[in-house]
Amino acid sequence: MSNTQVRTDTSPNGLPQQGQVARAVTPPRVSARRRRPGVIALSLALVAAGGAGVAVLLLQVGHRTEVVTVARDVQVGQVLTEADLRTASVALDPAVKAVRASALEQVVGKRAAVELKPGSLLSDSQVTSEVLVKPGEQLVPIGLKPEQVPATALVPGQKVLLVHVPAQGATDAAKDSDASSGPETVKGRVVKASGAAPGTGVVVVDVATSATDGPTAAAWVSAGTLRLVLAAADGR
Structure with missing residues (x-):
């Protein structure tokens, strides 16, 4: 169907006037939407990036x-x-x-x-592959109060020193003797450290010592005169 419309002049009574020639009405011109190359390029880039992201995700999920x-x-x-x-x-x-x-x-x-x-x-x-408690060693459990637990986590295999400290109320002579010769120490190795006990916060550390030092360390634990010190990496 043609878009050309024909208009005729009519008389006041609605009838076409004599001698008037019908004129063609030109349809309005519709302007085409202008395309922006920048917007098109950005859209293509976003589509490509999305596709690449999906591809990477699929690869990661698929690689097990x-x-x-x-x-x-x-x-x-x-x-x-x-x-x-x-x-x-x-x-x-x-x-x-x-x-x-x-x-x-x-x-x-x-x-x-x-x-x-x-x-x-x-x-x-x-x-x-190593035995944690080797032949000729003894295992000494040591309870540490929250203020005695090192901030550094105790892990199996870590070298420690078990230090004997004077008991509360010790005589001045005993203190002087300890000061001149230094405190007694026993070398040990952490086998296991428990988590803090609910309520008390006490941590139990299993320490492997030599068979000759085991009873001494156990006596210190019983008397409450033992402290645990982390040794250097070379065990000194």
């Missing part, structure tokens, strides 16, 4: 690694068995150093260097 996880509670020093462990497929961050599932057989038979909890990933630093 078979690792070893802990199946049940394992105490410090306990020998690991196949029943203690399982494997799982996870999206692993490269910064996480977890034992790969292919190394499961190499882990079985080692000892837990720390307390292991179900569902956690197993790392190489959490297991050891």
Whole structure:
């Protein structure tokens, strides 16, 4: 259908006037919307960026690694068995150093260097081939009050010094003797440190000492005259 309209002049009574020629009415011109190249380029860039983000996310989700996880509670020093462990497929961050599932057989038979909890990933630093309490050593449990617990976390294998301090009310002669020769010390190694006990905040630390020093350290603990000091990294 043509958009051309015909208009005729009419007389006052509504009838076309004689001799008048109908004139064509030109339709209004519709201006085309101007396109902005900058807006188009920005739109394309956003679409491309969104597509790239989705692609990266899909790659991350799709890339999974078979690792070893802990199946049940394992105490410090306990020998690991196949029943203690399982494997799982996870999206692993490269910064996480977890034992790969292919190394499961190499882990079985080692000892837990720390307390292991179900569902956690197993790392190489959490297991050891060494016996935590070696032949010729004794295990001395030491209770530390909140103010005696070091701010540095106590971890298995950490070297410590067990220091004998004068009891409250000791004689001046005993104090002078201790001052001249220095306090008695016993070298030890942390095997396990418990969490703070509810209400009291006491932390129990199992320390391995030589068989000859074990009874001495136990006597100091009983008398309340023992303090635990962290040793340097070389054990001195």
